[in-house]
Structures are given as C-alpha cells and as structure tokens.
Amino acid sequence: MPGSPYTDLDRPPLSAARLRRALVFPHGPWTRLELHAETASTNADVAEAARSGEPEGLVVVAERQTAGRGRRGRTWQSPARAGIATSVLLRPGEAVAERRWPAVPPTGYGWLPLLAGVALVESVTRLAELDAALKWPNDLLVGGAKCAGILAEAVPGGSPAQPPAIVLGIGLNVTLRVHELPENPTGLPVTSLHLAGAAATDRDPLLRALLRSVADWYDRWRTAGGDAVVSGLRDAYLAVCATVGREVRALLPDGGELTGTATGIDPDGQLHLVTPSGEHRLAAADVVHLR
Numbered sequence: 001m002p003g004s005p006y007t008d009l010d011r012p013p014l015s016a017a018r019l020r021r022a023l024v025f026p027h028g029p030w031t032r033l034e035l036h037a038e039t040a041s042t043n044a045d046v047a048e049a050a051r052s053g054e055p056e057g058l059v060v061v062a063e064r065q066t067a068g069r070g071r072r073g074r075t076w077q078s079p080a081r082a083g084i085a086t087s088v089l090l091r092p093g094e095a096v097a098e099r100r101w102p103a104v105p106p107t108g109y110g111w112l113p114l115l116a117g118v119a120l121v122e123s124v125t126r127l128a129e130l131d132a133a134l135k136w137p138n139d140l141l142v143g144g145a146k147c148a149g150i151l152a153e154a155v156p157g158g159s160p161a162q163p164p165a166i167v168l169g170i171g172l173n174v175t176l177r178v179h180e181l182p183e184n185p186t187g188l189p190v191t192s193l194h195l196a197g198a199a200a201t202d203r204d205p206l207l208r209a210l211l212r213s214v215a216d217w218y219d220r221w222r223t224a225g226g227d228a229v230v231s232g233l234r235d236a237y238l239a240v241c242a243t244v245g246r247e248v249r250a251l252l253p254d255g256g257e258l259t260g261t262a263t264g265i266d267p268d269g270q271l272h273l274v275t276p277s278g279e280h281r282l283a284a285a286d287v288v289h290l291r
C-alpha cells in the first residue's frame, strides 16, 4: 500500500516456523497457529473459530489488523509489522483429564486478562529489558505510558449447559514510531518498546516468550482450579501492579466516576477502592493514576 503511513517493509516479518516452537511448550494449551499478513481483528477470527467448535489452544497472529478491537468498544491500531497482535482460544470451563485440569467456574474467568498482563510484564521485562508494570486491570505501562492492551471476550457455548469460551487478545506496540501512536481517550500517554528504549525489538522471540508465559501461568491457574490465590497468580499480579496504593480516578462503564485510593485486588480480580463515600469493588473501569 504505497503512501500508507502504516506500510514499512523495512520491518522484518514474523516467522511461522520460529513461532511454532512456542506451540510445543509442554505445559501449554497451544494446539495450532495461524499467522495472517492482514485480518480485521484476531479476536474476531478466534471468536468465529470458537463458535465453529475449535478446541482450546488456537493461536491467531496478524501482522496488521484493519479493525482491531480495544476495550470498551474502542479501536486498536495495528500498523503492519510494527507490533504483536495475537488472540488465543481458551476453554477454562472444560476439564482436561490428561493435564489434571478441573473445570474452572465462570466466576474465575475474570483473572484471564490479568494473567495475560502478568505474562506481558514478564516477557517485556526479560526480552526488552525495560521496567514494565500494569495499570489495573491490564494496561501495560512502560515509563508511565501505555505500550500494550488486552481484550478478553466471552463466546457463549452452543447450549446453556456448555460454558463460554474465552478469546484472549493481546496487542503490543513494538516498533511504532511517534506518528503511528494512537491517542488514548483517557489522556494516558502511549508508547512502543522501541520509543521506550528497548534493548531488543525482534518480534519472534517476544511473541514466543509471551505465549510461553501465558501457557505457564494458565497451567498453574488451571491446575489450581482457577484459584488465583492458590496458583500464586494474585501475588504475581500484585507484584507488578502499579495501581494498588495509588490515588486514582475510576471511570465506570455506566459513565459514573469515583476518586479514591486503590487498596487491593480481591480473589476475583476486582479492584478495591476506598473513597470518601465508602469502599467499592470494581469489576471493570478505566483507571487514571492521579498520584
């Protein structure tokens, strides 16, 4: 696409052969990889596969998305070869006897985007050698700016007895340049690993490390029946969460807003907020760090 600000063929493509090495990680759920040069949204692709009965473990990766989805109905920009855009299919409600994974009740599913956030911090810290943290629930912050986002979407089962599948989508800005960065509606600055001074921006190892880390945490969490405390996931999340202990403004899904101190994360992954009007537990919100 000559003339498009998003086309940059100097950026090396992802290698399906190199990425497939992440699929054989022994504890992971990954079964199949699809790598697309372009798609509308990897979350939409995986949701469609889930509706067609695809088993757990599909990984869809795209070099570019034309209609990437963000949280709360927003869009997500995925310029060609400049980031990681991936979605995975998880079926936590189905027991897996050979792995000794019991079925996780749907009340526990809220931890999946937080799990992906922990995996993002681990892989970015290790490979890009940057200090990374999470703004609750799962915005990856590098130097106080957003570098990645996570969108988990539920796909209802085929019958009321069948638990929903979860599409877990991760978008990471790797080599985006300043003119390619989108504006964040809450005023949060946005960055990429390259702009933040990453030691390495090779996307194959980054994505492999990310898939391994998600697989590792998913195995621990599933083995513990979806219990974030027993699996150690809650502690791992708290260790990298930049929100707890801060003064924050929470923009609520109903348009309301609360200002107070974030004091903790409960066993369901909800944020505790202490405000002058009392204590609140938030399942979803856009959080702005004030101090």
Ligand SMILES: O=C(O)CCCC[C@@H]1SC[C@@H]2NC(=O)N[C@@H]21
Pocket (backbone or CB within 6 Å): 040, 041, 042, 043, 044, 065, 067, 068, 069, 070, 071, 072, 074, 076, 084, 085, 086, 087, 139, 148, 149, 150, 151, 169, 170, 171, 172
């Ligand atoms: O708003 C956010 O912060 C969440 C952004 C999630 C973007 C990723 S990119 C891969 C996957 N496919 C999508 O359409 N969205 C997610």
